Amino acid sequence: MKNPEKNSVDFSKPFIDYIPAELRENKDWLIVYSILDPVSKKLVRKRKRVPPLSNKVERRKMARKMVSSINSRLDRGWNEIIEEEAPKSLCLIIDATKSYINSLDRDYQNGAIRKDTYRTYTSFITNFENWIKKTGREKEFILHFNASLISEFLDHIYIERKNKARTYNNYLHALRLFNKWLIQKSYKNIDVTAIFQTKRNSEKERELIEANEVKNVFEYLDKNYCELSLVCKLIYYCFIRPTELSRLKVKDVLIKDRLIHLSKQNSKKTGGYVTVQTELMQQLAFHIRNANLEDYLFSNNECKTGKNQASGKFYYDRWMKHIVKNGITNNPLYSLKDSGITFALDHGVSPVSVMNQARHYDLSVTTAYLRKPQQKADQNLLSANW
Known part of the structure; x- marks a missing residue:
């Protein structure tokens, strides 16, 4: 018997994003149609089973209604695949990244995030956006923001650009936060970054400034630039980061208590008091x-003290001009902090005291600054008796 639904649709009409539904009466009665997958950009066949009825005439009437309903919805632009996605899944990736950066900017202006946090995450997402454009994906939807895309981008960061594991992990963290925001804003339903694991970092190589060079640094600055000398001494003795120093105000110096207060807002990680x-x-x-x-x-x-805030880079630039270019040391400014911690431990300062001064979250972070033992007997143990 000829299938009555075969000629119910004008198939001479060109269909771009779907093939209309039709009834196929075989062992199972199926309604078959095809819709465009926005990700693969290929037509995907869909099947819906017609519920069984003892009366074939009534079953065929039911099938006709199902075919008519599906085709009506297809004609109005309905797509079953997109319906399963988030409401904003057909927005462009680069539009979503711009909205995310605007959101970060708003958070920064309202004081919800620090300037360093804003600058860091904005930089990561901007680099991701530039890669999207460079690889010809300007017209890609958020639907295409999937594990395959992220894997390709992270390979670009880690393999093509030959970055370290730390940089790979930082980009992955930034993409996780971006994906979380996408879910909150109805661009995505799932976390597509969940399958990715951070890479194990190699042991951090610390560049230490030799003790005689540290002495030369302070002697030169005490004579020629006493304000920068104070900056360097606070980095070396108090383990305060340059960016943290740029945020400190006069009121944070507690002269009688011989302390400096680093609020949580002014600190990179943990706030507190340093001696x-x-x-x-x-x-x-x-x-x-x-x-x-x-x-x-x-x-x-x-x-000098003043109303206008400097940046961490401001101190780095002066270090380069007055210390590196004068040949006192070739080490960067941040090496002062690492050197100060290591030399404090070398001189017998309690690791717990150093941990508190450096505001480390765990003693293992502090002990990582200990020099590696040389291949010789420890004189303290040779004469010990317990």
């Missing part, structure tokens, strides 16, 4: 003698 050696505190007290409490401790006015 300032007596002589160094005397130098700090002289430095702030005429300053207002709300002045920055080391402003962009050549590290």
Whole structure:
């Protein structure tokens, strides 16, 4: 018997994103149609089974209604695959990245995230967006933001650009946060980054400044640039990062207590109080003698106290100009902090005291700064008896 549904649709009409439904009466009565998969851009066949009825005439009437309903919806643009996705899944990836960066900017302006956090995540997502454009994916939908795409991008970061595992992990973390935002904003339903694992970091190589070079640094700066000398001493003795120093104000220096207060907002990781050696505190007290409490401790006015905040890069630039270019040491500014921690441990300062001063979250972070033992007998153990 001829299938009555075969000629119910004009198949001479060109269909671009679907093939209309039709009834196929075989062992199983199936309604068959095809829809466009937005990801593969190929037509995908779909089948729906017609519920069994003892009366074939009634079953065929039911099938006709199902075919008519499906074709009506297809004609209005319905797509079963897209319906299963999030409401905004057909937005362009580059439009979503721009919206995400705008969201980060709003969070920064409202004080919800720090400037460093804003700058870091904006940089990562901007680099991802540039890669999307460079690889000809400007018209790709969020539907295409999947594990395959992320894998290709991370390979670009790790293999093609030959970055370290730490950089790979930082990009992966940024993409995870981006995916979380996509879910919150109805661009995605699932976390497509979940299958990716962070890479194990190789042991961090610390560049230490030799003790005689540290001495030469302070001697030169004490004579020629006492404000920068204070910056360097706080990095070396108090283990305060340059970016953290740029945020400190005069009110954070507690002269009587010989402490500097690092609030959570001003600290990269953990806030708290750091101890300032007596002589160094005397130098700090002289430095702030005429300053207002709300002045920055080391402003962009050549590290003097002032109303305009400097940046961490500001100190790096002056280190390069006055220390590196004068041949005192070739090591970067951040090496002062690593050297200070290592030399403190070398001189017998309790690891717990160093941990608290450096605001490490765990003692294992502090002990990682210990020098590796040389292949010789420990004199302290040779004469010990317990």
